[in-house]
Amino acid sequence: MTGAPSAPLSAVDDTVDVEYGQFCLQDMARMHAAAEVPVPPGGNWLLAGGRGGVLFQSAESDHSPAIRVELWATQPPARDEPFDATADATFSTDGTELRLWSITAAMGDETLVLPAAGTYNVRAYVSGQAEIQAAEAAEPASFAEGLEQWLIQIWPAEK
Numbered sequence: 001m002t003g004a005p006s007a008p009l010s011a012v013d014d015t016v017d018v019e020y021g022q023f024c025l026q027d028m029a030r031m032h033a034a035a036e037v038p039v040p041p042g043g044n045w046l047l048a049g050g051r052g053g054v055l056f057q058s059a060e061s062d063h064s065p066a067i068r069v070e071l072w073a074t075q076p077p078a079r080d081e082p083f084d085a086t087a088d089a090t091f092s093t094d095g096t097e098l099r100l101w102s103i104t105a106a107m108g109d110e111t112l113v114l115p116a117a118g119t120y121n122v123r124a125y126v127s128g129q130a131e132i133q134a135a136e137a138a139e140p141a142s143f144a145e146g147l148e149q150w151l152i153q154i155w156p157a158e159k
Helices: 129-138
Strands: 010-014 022-027 046-052 053-057 064-073 087-094 099-100 118-127 145-156
Touching: 046 118, 053 087, 053 118, 053 145, 064 099, 129 145
Parallel strands: 046 087, 064 145
Antiparallel strands: 010 064, 022 053, 022 099, 046 053, 087 118, 118 145
């Protein structure tokens, strides 16, 4: 096989409530909580991966971003579109199903099925941060939908 893959193996489009400025991609085996993954010091982070999933930091709280989660066979090519921020991490699962999860455990509707439990890489891209910040400044707790957009790509970590 040569070159980077051209398309994900599978993908889900979903949303979840952002609470306290955060949301998760949770391993549904629930042996470990993605919301408890240690975050980098200093408060300026986009995502943190660990046992049980990935914790994401949004630009605001009390809204529902549009989120696409993709599963790739290998590392996907970098995206050319302009994004506000991007970051990478590694996480591990005990199960094979992932779902978006709010900090208080409200789940997204869709399930992404992994080929096996194990260690995965994740890359997240986010856009619309200025738009959700403006909406929240104009109307706090606006519960705006889709102003912030996330693309989350997952692929198996090399052994």
